[in-house]
Amino acid sequence: MVEKRYEWADGAKLEEHSRRKHKILREYVFDYLTVRCRLPQQERFRLAIVDGFAGGGRYQCGSLGSPLIFIEELKRAVEAVNTQRAVQGLGAVEVECLLVFNDANRDAIELLKTHVAPMQAEASQSCPKLHLRVEYLNEFFEAAYPDIKSLLGQGRYRSVIFNLDQCGHSHVERNTILDIMHSYPAAEIFYTFVISSLLAFLQKDQPERLRAQLDHLGLTSNDIQALDALMSQKDWLGTAEKIVFDAFRLCAPYVSPFSINNPGGWRYWLIHFANAYRARQVYNNILHDNASLQAHFGRSGLNMLSYDPKHDEGMLYLFDISGRVSAKNQLLGDIPRLIMECGDAMPVMDFYESIYNITPAHADDVHAAIIETQTLR
Numbered sequence: 001m002v003e004k005r006y007e008w009a010d011g012a013k014l015e016e017h018s019r020r021k022h023k024i025l026r027e028y029v030f031d032y033l034t035v036r037c038r039l040p041q042q043e044r045f046r047l048a049i050v051d052g053f054a055g056g057g058r059y060q061c062g063s064l065g066s067p068l069i070f071i072e073e074l075k076r077a078v079e080a081v082n083t084q085r086a087v088q089g090l091g092a093v094e095v096e097c098l099l100v101f102n103d104a105n106r107d108a109i110e111l112l113k114t115h116v117a118p119m120q121a122e123a124s125q126s127c128p129k130l131h132l133r134v135e136y137l138n139e140f141f142e143a144a145y146p147d148i149k150s151l152l153g154q155g156r157y158r159s160v161i162f163n164l165d166q167c168g169h170s171h172v173e174r175n176t177i178l179d180i181m182h183s184y185p186a187a188e189i190f191y192t193f194v195i196s197s198l199l200a201f202l203q204k205d206q207p208e209r210l211r212a213q214l215d216h217l218g219l220t221s222n223d224i225q226a227l228d229a230l231m232s233q234k235d236w237l238g239t240a241e242k243i244v245f246d247a248f249r250l251c252a253p254y255v256s257p258f259s260i261n262n263p264g265g266w267r268y269w270l271i272h273f274a275n276a277y278r279a280r281q282v283y284n285n286i287l288h289d290n291a292s293l294q295a296h297f298g299r300s301g302l303n304m305l306s307y308d309p310k311h312d313e314g315m316l317y318l319f320d321i322s323g324r325v326s327a328k329n330q331l332l333g334d335i336p337r338l339i340m341e342c343g344d345a346m347p348v349m350d351f352y353e354s355i356y357n358i359t360p361a362h363a364d365d366v367h368a369a370i371i372e373t374q375t376l377r
C-alpha cells in the first residue's frame with residue numbers, strides 16, 4: 001500500500017475519518033479531565049500528553065490538528081472544572097500538563113511551533129490554573145521514544161495519554177505499546193491504523209492464523225487485495241474487529257476494537273488502550289454521545305465479539321438509540337449470567353473490571369440492567 005504523505009507547508013487536507021477521530025479525541029480529553037479532577041480535597045492534577053505523529057497543527061480548511069485540539073480542550077476543561085468546583089464551594093484545581101509533540105517531518109514541526117506559541121500564550125493569560133509545558137521532537141516515533149520516556153521519567157508523570165496517529169500501521173512497535181502500558185499506572189493510548197496495513201503485517205507474521213480468520217469470507221490470506229470490494233459488508237466489520245482484538249488484546253487490560261465508522265468501507269481503525277476500567281467507561285460513553293462516529297459489529301451486550309458468523313446473527317452497533325435498545329435487552333440476560341458464574345454475589349469493582357473489555361455498552365444501560373435484575377449487592 002502506498003502511504004499518504006502530508007504536505008503541511010502547502011496545507012494538508014483533512015479527511016473525513018480524521019475529522020471523526022478529532023471529535024472523539026476532543027471530547028475524551030474534556031471528559032477525562034473532568035473525571036480526574038473530581039476529588040473535593042484535590043488541589044493539583046498532573047498529566048502528560050504525547051502526540052507522537054503530531055502533524056503541522058492546522059489543515060487547509062482551517063480545522064485544528066490534534067496538538068491544538070489538546071490545548072484547546074485542556075483549557076476548556078480546566079475552566080469548566082473550576083467553575084463547577086466554585087459552585088460547589090470547593091477550591092480550584094491547578095492542572096500541570098507536559099505536552100510532547102513529535103513528528104518525523106521537519107516542516108510539520110516548525111509549522112506546529114508557530115501555531116502552538118500564540119495558543120499557549122493565550123491559555124496562560126486567560127486560564128492561570130492551567131500550566132502547560134511544551135517539548136518538541138523531530139524524529140521517527142520509535143527513535144524518539146527513549147527521549148519521550150526520559151522526559152516523562154524526569155517529571156515522574158503517572159497519568160499519561162499517547163496519541164499515535166500514524167499513517168499505515170507499521171510505525172509503532174507492539175513492544176512499545178506494551179512498554180507504555182506497563183510504564184505508567186494510568187496510561188492510555190489512542191492508536192490509529194489502516195486495516196489493510198495490519199492485514200499485510202499479519203499475512204507475513206501469522207499467515208495460518210489469518211487464513212483461518214478470513215476463511216468464512218471466502219478469502220485466503222493471499223487474497224487481501226480482494227478485500228477492498230468486501231470492506232463495506234457488515235460481516236467484514238465483525239471479522240476485522242476480531243482480528244484487531246486478537247492482535248492487540250494482550251497489550252492492555254482494556255482494548256477497544258472499534259472501527260471509525262464509514263459505511264463506504266470500514267478501513268480506518270481508532271483503538272483505545274487503557275489500564276483502568278473507568279477510562280474505557282468514559283470512552284464508551286463518548287462514543288454514544290457521538291452516535292455513528294465509530295462502528296461495531298457483533299453482540300451489543302457482554303461478550304461483544306463472541307458471535308459466530310457461521311451460526312449467529314450479529315448486528316451493526318453504531319452507539320445510537322436503536323443499538324442501545326438491543327444492548328439493554330442483551331445485558332438483562334448477560335449480567336445475571338456473569339454473576340451466577342462467580343457464585344451469587346460479586347463486588348461492584350470486580351464486576352466493572354470484568355465487563356469493560358467485553359462490551360460496547362453505555363454505563364447507563366449497564367446500570368439500568370443491574371437495577372432491573374437486582375444482581376449486584
Ligand SMILES: C[S@@+](CC[C@H](N)C(=O)[O-])C[C@H]1O[C@@H](n2cnc3c(N)ncnc32)[C@H](O)[C@@H]1O
Binds near residue numbers: 066103140142171
Ligand atoms: C495522520 S498525520 C498526523 C495528524 C495529526 N495527528 C492530527 O490529527 O492533526 C501523520 C503524521 O505523521 C508523520 N509521520 C509519518 N511517519 C512518522 C514516523 N515514523 N514518526 C513520526 N512521525 C511520522 C507525518 O509527517 C504526518 O505529519
